[in-house]
Amino acid sequence: MASFNLTPSDASTFILMGIPGLETAHVLISIPFSVFYIIVLLGNFMVLFVVGKEQTLHKPMYLLICMLALTDIGTSTSIIPKALCIFWFNLKGITVAGCLTQMFFLHAVSVMHSGVLVIMAFDRYIAIYNPLSYATILTNTRIAKLGLVGLIRSVLFILPAPLLLSRQPFCANHIIPHTYCEYIAVAKMSCGDITVNGTYNLVIVFVVIGLDLTLIALSYGLIIRAIFRISSKKSHQKALNTCTAHICVIVTSYTPSIFSNLTHQFSLGFPPHVHIILANLYFLVPPMLNPVIYGVKTKELRDKVVKYIYRIFSPRAIDLNSA
Template identity: 65%
Template sequence: MYHGAQADFNLTPSDPSIFTLVGIPGLEDAHIWISIPFCTCYVIGLFANFTILFIVGTEKVLHKPMYLLICMLALTDVSMSTCVMPKTLSIFWFKWKGITLDGCLAQMFFFQAISIVHSSILVTMAFDRYVAICNPLRYSTILTNARTVKLGLVGVIRAIVLFLPLPLLLRRQPFCANRLIQHTYCEHMAVAKLSCGDITVNRIYGVVLALVIVSGDLMLIALSYILIIRALLRISSKKAHQKALSTCTAHILVILMSYPFGLFASLSYRFGQGVAPYVHTIFSNIYFVTPPMFNPIVYGVNTKELREKVGKYLCRK
């Protein structure tokens, strides 16, 4: 009786607006075991990021551009993982695989737009480090709190304008009888491939969007670090070099954890025909839990002022 009701909820072929998220293709029997590391990472990420947000919010001495950017990064990390992981875990634990077309497109829009905002914040952080190292005397006038918030809003507007066309284009597509999405969430190309119509525009726009945003943002980050290195080469003090390196270490580590997984998740569905579906799905989900778990830890460990405030608060408690 229960099985039949569950099947109706998951598939409902009579309802044209319902899709079915398969989970991890080929590993359905192991969903419960696979859920353990993903759930653990998700919970740790939520706790770590909310700790950062609480500490920075309550400590007025941390109300500076650098820590505002760390808070923005924490918000995007929490938002991005929360767009995907609750639904993924409900598939793993309860086999709640059904999702409406509108729900699918909404999920797709939010996690993709937030990932673009995340990239914008990493670029702004690179600019922050450039100003702090190359123009330290003008730092407080160039990068104020208000200007930092405006840069964050620009990143949000950019994400909405660039990504909104994709779900709108998919909304107009006719979908075939096969409504099985071979994934744990509504990845753009996984949904687009279920269409009976021409998805050439979606395919091209998605690839161009991914490449332009990532390559453009990485070029701006690289330019910032080239200017930082050039400025450091003019300084002979080893102490100054070490201080500059320590201020950039956290940012570099976050970049190395964010972009590789994001690029793999975005491009392997389009060009990775030889990649097993379960490999793609697992790596895509890792992208949503690993950076949010490690980013606050990296900044908490590498940022002295933040580390001291967290330590004092924990000791006081």
């Protein structure tokens, strides 16, 4: 593989080391990373394609699933291509501007992802509490406006991160022991006082995740209350089934996010390579599972996906039979 000749003291460039301590295994580690990333792209683009093609799926719930798919593609694409360049070609250099840009998009899309989950919880509450008025309360236009609010929120929350770091004096050693420009990892390379940066990071983690989880918990509290008011056990089961996929996505999204942020902030004794591998998997495994979860638990979407998959492979099957 090509070697990277940039000196650590180059003021205009950072050096991403990949997974320190496991450099000899980078190519081997890249195999599951690349496979997972391909599955992420195929699964989420399939959801976007099917929902876009099928008029019957042009509904608020499926518009939200598309928003979730876009955020899943965005988070994994923000880090995995660069990580694979490190693993395969030893291309470790990234400009300071490029590092701050990667950081901004990665964290902004992550905050947007959290916002979409909040809107989904509200969507499920309306669907169960007032199903007859669901179509008039939550129109596609209103969902799009809520998505725009979530996008603006994510930009406003994350924009200070690169701005704060751009004002910091960095030491001569520009080596980042990571596969991507994680906020605290970059801040720790500064020769200046990073108290404000650390405080900002904690505030964002607890405000975004804390506030969003509180709103989601509130929505599900109202959902449970609405379910108890339904007399039919069959209706109980149907109402719970409409929430299963969303609950699974919440668990797969927030659990590794909280773990990754806290371990990086407080260095809880985990070996660096373990933390870095888990941090990367956080941006791969949930985006890979989300299309599967919604495909399995949402019958209408599952049927349409199966139809298009059959259309793709059926001509080949016909050719083989005729041969």
